[in-house]
Every structure is written in C-alpha cells, then in structure tokens.
Amino acid sequence: MISFAGGYPASDLFDTDGLQAAAAQAWQVSTRCLQYGPTDGLPELKTQLLALMARRGVTCTAEEMLVTTGSQQGLDLLLRILLAPGDTAVTEQPAYPATLQALRLQQANIVTVPVDGDGIDVGVLAARLDSGAIARPKLLYTVPTFANPTGATLTRERRLALLRLAVQYRFVIVEDDPYGDLRFAGAAVPSMLALASEVEGARDWVVHFSSLSKVVAPGLRVGWTIAPPEIARRCVIAKQTVDLCSTPWTQAIAARYLAAGSLERHLPRIAQAYRGKCEALCDGLRAQFGDAIAFHQPEGGMFVWARIPGVAIDALLPNAIASKVIFVPGKAFFADNADPASLRLSFAAPNVDEIREGVARLQHATHATRTTRKASAASVSA
Structure with a gap:
C-alpha cells in the first residue's frame, strides 16, 4: 500500500543523530527529566522558543508563551477557556478535521468561509460580517501558511485585512502554524502574529500556535501557544487540570536540540x-x-x-x-x-x-x- x-x-528525515546528542545532554540532569515541571513549560525551552519566534519576526515575552503537548493541546485549552456552547466560531473551508471535531465537542456554532489558492477569502468574510450574515464570532481559526488540507498560503494583503476585521469586530484570530518552516519555493510571508504590529490593536486579538512535530519529530510532543497575557494565564490554569505539565524529559531534549542550532x-x-x-x-x-x-x-x-x-x-x-x-x-x-x-x-x-x-x-x-x-x-x- x-x-x-x-x-x-x-521518518527517514528525522535528525536522529542530533536528537540523540540532545537527549544525552538532557539526561545529564536525569532527575529534572523525571520530575514534574512547570505547567507553562521548562524555562530553558521557553528561552529557546522565544529565540526561535524572534527569528520568525515575532517579539514576545515568557508570560505570553505556554508550552503544550503538541499544538493540538493548545487549541483544546483555548476552546475550553474561550467558548461557551452556542458561541460562533468561524473556520476556513475546507479545514483541519481535528479542529472541527474540537469545535463540535465544545458545542460551538461553526460558520465556514471558502478558500481559494490564496487562502481564506477575506472579502467574503468581510461582506458577511458587514451584512450581519455572520453574527460577531468569538474566534476565527485558520492555517494561513501551507494549509492543511489545501496547501494554500494566505497573502500578506489578506492577512492584514483579516487583522483589521478582528480589531473591528472583536474576535480572536487563531493562527495555527505547524508548517511555516517547510517552505521550499516562493517568498516567505510573515505570520499573522508578526504582522499584527502593523495594525493598531491587532496583537490583542491573535493567538498563535506552533509545534516541533512537523519540523523535528512528532514523538517529542512539543508545541507552544503565544497569546495575550490574560488568555495565556487562563490557558495555564486549564492545563493544570488537564495534565499538570508537558513531559519535562522531551522538553529538555527539545531545548538542547534548539540551543545547539540543530534545527536551522x-x-x-x-x-x-x-x-x-x-x-x-x-x-x-x-x-x-x-x-x-x-x-x-x-x-x-x-x-x-x-x-x-x-x-x-x-x-x-x-x-x-x-x-x-x-x-x-x-x-x-x-x-x-x-x-x-x-x-x-x-x-x-x-x-x-x-x-x-x-x-x-x-x-x-x-x-x-x-x-x-x-x-x-x-x-x-x-
């Protein structure tokens, strides 16, 4: 088959040598690997992830970041603290099935907006919001770069227009970005989070997810959320009730791997x-x-x-x-x-x-x- x-x-592209070296370094403090860790993530990993985000054009603080067990957990936590049954959530269509499943579990009212070769059709979204066809949503979920399933990338112009709509209608843009580093053609487009600085007030309405699953190894189960401080704080409280903390062992491996420059x-x-x-x-x-x-x-x-x-x-x-x-x-x-x-x-x-x-x-x-x-x-x- x-x-x-x-x-x-x-699997044959996993950097097994680099990860083995990082694992050996992490194990030098074996009790740290085997003990509970901070709910929001190991400080040394957050330091490396903040540096990684800076290379992607995003400046943020440790208080805005939460390490999660894959980015899917970040979405689950966000929906737990943000959505009540019946709240409207907008998604691009077609969309990632696990997101649709998570929204259904939260009993959200799912409203869809079509996509084309340049990502979600922001013009259609704006027209529906302006006409009242879409009541003010709590959030909009998008994979703007190399989307799953379409592979499309939202243009810079559409990203800026979407950020302006979020500020105008006061809804959270949920930017899922697991594939952004996998560019092999064309010019890079800044993330929604990076572009938020160009639209007044937009940074307050963007939650960004990313992960090492697609670029290092999914078995590490290392993802992270960047959100406005109050949203991040509430997600940390929600995570305490879910799993207390993500695995310190694999977090320590990821921290050593990133610190060595192995990902780049x-x-x-x-x-x-x-x-x-x-x-x-x-x-x-x-x-x-x-x-x-x-x-x-x-x-x-x-x-x-x-x-x-x-x-x-x-x-x-x-x-x-x-x-x-x-x-x-x-x-x-x-x-x-x-x-x-x-x-x-x-x-x-x-x-x-x-x-x-x-x-x-x-x-x-x-x-x-x-x-x-x-x-x-x-x-x-x-």
Missing part, C-alpha cells in the same frame, strides 16, 4: 526533500490525469488538494485501496456542503519512486471508477 493519506512527516542546520535538508516529493506528485498528476484533475501546487508544507470533476471520491476510494494506494476523501475536511469530487494527497511520507507509482495506481483506480459508472448508467438506460 502506498499512502498519500497520513499527515506524517518523513537540518531544515534545508527537509525542505529540499519535500520540494522533490511535491514536484514528483504534481508532475505525476499532470502526466497521468492531464485536464481531468485540478489542483493547486503549494510552495511548501506537506499537502496537495485536488479535485477530479465527474468522479465521486467515495466511489474512487475502494478502487484505490484495491489498487494499493490510499488518500483522504475531501469530505473529511468540510463542516458542511462537502465537495464530493475533492481529495487530499500528502507527499511527505512516501519516497519519490513510491509517489510516482502511487499516482499511476490512482489513475488506474480513477479509470476503473469511471468505467464502472458508465456501465451502471448504461444498464439503467437499458
């Missing part, structure tokens, strides 16, 4: 590998499908979002599995009005040869699906 399904980083040295290797994988996938789709498929080629991240017009993806999936290739049907990423012809393809985990073979298998499965549909239509007509 060749998998385009999981949002997993490539290793990122180019990941970006180069993902560039080749993305090109193999996109070139293969063009060669195998031609005009029968539509997709946006991303400039980074891990995902390609595609549509195969005239093909029901629910019918394609069992044929694809029979052909030993798998993907995620697009309907998993919709809160409503799912596009039945859409699918997400992840190029991160398989190697280039597997990607090329996987695309050929996908085309074979698509042909079989079309043939079956035509045969069924002919049978009904007869």
Whole structure:
C-alpha cells in the first residue's frame, strides 16, 4: 500500500543523530527529566522558543508563551477557556478535521468561509460580517501558511485585512502554524502574529500556535501557544487540570536540540526533500490525469488538494485501496456542503519512486471508477 493519506512527516528525515546528542545532554540532569515541571513549560525551552519566534519576526515575552503537548493541546485549552456552547466560531473551508471535531465537542456554532489558492477569502468574510450574515464570532481559526488540507498560503494583503476585521469586530484570530518552516519555493510571508504590529490593536486579538512535530519529530510532543497575557494565564490554569505539565524529559531534549542550532542546520535538508516529493506528485498528476484533475501546487508544507470533476471520491476510494494506494476523501475536511469530487494527497511520507507509482495506481483506480459508472448508467438506460 502506498499512502498519500497520513499527515506524517518523513521518518527517514528525522535528525536522529542530533536528537540523540540532545537527549544525552538532557539526561545529564536525569532527575529534572523525571520530575514534574512547570505547567507553562521548562524555562530553558521557553528561552529557546522565544529565540526561535524572534527569528520568525515575532517579539514576545515568557508570560505570553505556554508550552503544550503538541499544538493540538493548545487549541483544546483555548476552546475550553474561550467558548461557551452556542458561541460562533468561524473556520476556513475546507479545514483541519481535528479542529472541527474540537469545535463540535465544545458545542460551538461553526460558520465556514471558502478558500481559494490564496487562502481564506477575506472579502467574503468581510461582506458577511458587514451584512450581519455572520453574527460577531468569538474566534476565527485558520492555517494561513501551507494549509492543511489545501496547501494554500494566505497573502500578506489578506492577512492584514483579516487583522483589521478582528480589531473591528472583536474576535480572536487563531493562527495555527505547524508548517511555516517547510517552505521550499516562493517568498516567505510573515505570520499573522508578526504582522499584527502593523495594525493598531491587532496583537490583542491573535493567538498563535506552533509545534516541533512537523519540523523535528512528532514523538517529542512539543508545541507552544503565544497569546495575550490574560488568555495565556487562563490557558495555564486549564492545563493544570488537564495534565499538570508537558513531559519535562522531551522538553529538555527539545531545548538542547534548539540551543545547539540543530534545527536551522537540518531544515534545508527537509525542505529540499519535500520540494522533490511535491514536484514528483504534481508532475505525476499532470502526466497521468492531464485536464481531468485540478489542483493547486503549494510552495511548501506537506499537502496537495485536488479535485477530479465527474468522479465521486467515495466511489474512487475502494478502487484505490484495491489498487494499493490510499488518500483522504475531501469530505473529511468540510463542516458542511462537502465537495464530493475533492481529495487530499500528502507527499511527505512516501519516497519519490513510491509517489510516482502511487499516482499511476490512482489513475488506474480513477479509470476503473469511471468505467464502472458508465456501465451502471448504461444498464439503467437499458
């Protein structure tokens, strides 16, 4: 089976030597690794994460930062302290399924805004807010850089417009940024948090999540939240009731890894590998499908979002599995009005040869699906 399904980083790109060295250094203070730690994170890790954010153009304080068990925990904590049942939350559509699940668990009123190749359509959002079609939301969730699932990146102009809307309508922008360092083409765009300094009052309305899962290793379970101090304080209290603290052992490893400069040295290797994988996938789709498929080629991240017009993806999936290739049907990423012809393809985990073979298998499965549909239509007509 060749998998385009999981949002997993490539295991063969883990910097095992760098992490082993960091682990050995962390273990020199073994009792610290094995004991409880501060709820908001080990000070030495927060120091390194603050430096990392500074390199990304963001100046923040330790009081604004909370270390979490992956960025998904950061979202869970934020929703716990911010949303009451029935509160309105806006998401881009299609959106990350775990976010939709978390919002449903909080009994939020989920309102969606469409996306295009440049990310969430801020013009549509503004028109709906202005007309009252969307009542004032508590928050808006977005993955503005190399989005999951679409791979799209929100333009600088749209980011600034979204920040102005947040100030005007007083809603929190939840910026999820696990993929920003995985750029392999095009010019970098500052994060929403970095751009907030350009819009008066905007910094008070941005909560930023990031993680080492996609750029170092998901097994570390190291993420972080940057938020206005009062929101950060309430998230720390919520975290105390959830797990007391994230694992000091892996936090110490991450701190040593970052302090050694290992991430900066290793990122180019990941970006180069993902560039080749993305090109193999996109070139293969063009060669195998031609005009029968539509997709946006991303400039980074891990995902390609595609549509195969005239093909029901629910019918394609069992044929694809029979052909030993798998993907995620697009309907998993919709809160409503799912596009039945859409699918997400992840190029991160398989190697280039597997990607090329996987695309050929996908085309074979698509042909079989079309043939079956035509045969069924002919049978009904007869």
